[in-house]
Amino acid sequence: MDTTCDITSRHCVPCEGGVPALADSAARELLAQLDDWTLADGRIEKTFRFKNHHQTMAFVNAVAWISHREDHHPELTVGYADCRIRYWTHAIGGLSENDFICAAKVDRLFAL
Numbered sequence: 001m002d003t004t005c006d007i008t009s010r011h012c013v014p015c016e017g018g019v020p021a022l023a024d025s026a027a028r029e030l031l032a033q034l035d036d037w038t039l040a041d042g043r044i045e046k047t048f049r050f051k052n053h054h055q056t057m058a059f060v061n062a063v064a065w066i067s068h069r070e071d072h073h074p075e076l077t078v079g080y081a082d083c084r085i086r087y088w089t090h091a092i093g094g095l096s097e098n099d100f101i102c103a104a105k106v107d108r109l110f111a112l
């Protein structure tokens with residue numbers, strides 16, 4: 001199996017600005033590698049649903065581990081049994097590959 005293009009095996013590259021945000025066409029190509037994320041206003045987002053708050057919080061904590069390891073952080077909106085995740089790259093005010101790498105890792109986490 002060729003895994004060279006598997007986005008989940010990649011890691012974020014520190015971004016402190018000075019580079020352009022991804023063009024819409026490039027962002028849409030990367031979006032196709034994710035599972036049901038939507039792209040709007042220079043952000044990608046997805047809402048994950050759970051059976052109860054315990055599961056929700058376990059997921060939130062696992063997402064925090066990804067954020068820590070990748071040093072790239074989402075906006076989390078946590079409810080009783082759902083969690084909306086939004087990624088964008090603050091340093092450039094738009095999307096970078098880092099957002100898609102983390103989103104793919106979150107998809108992989110949810111599928112465990």
Ligand SMILES: C[C@H](O)[C@H](O)[C@H]1CNC2=NC(N)=NC(=O)C2=N1
Binds near residue numbers: 015016073088091092
């Ligand atoms: C150097 C390091 O990449 C930055 O401080 C990180 C931290 N986490 C971040 N997370 C997000 N979403 N955007 C950023 O620009 C960002 N910057």
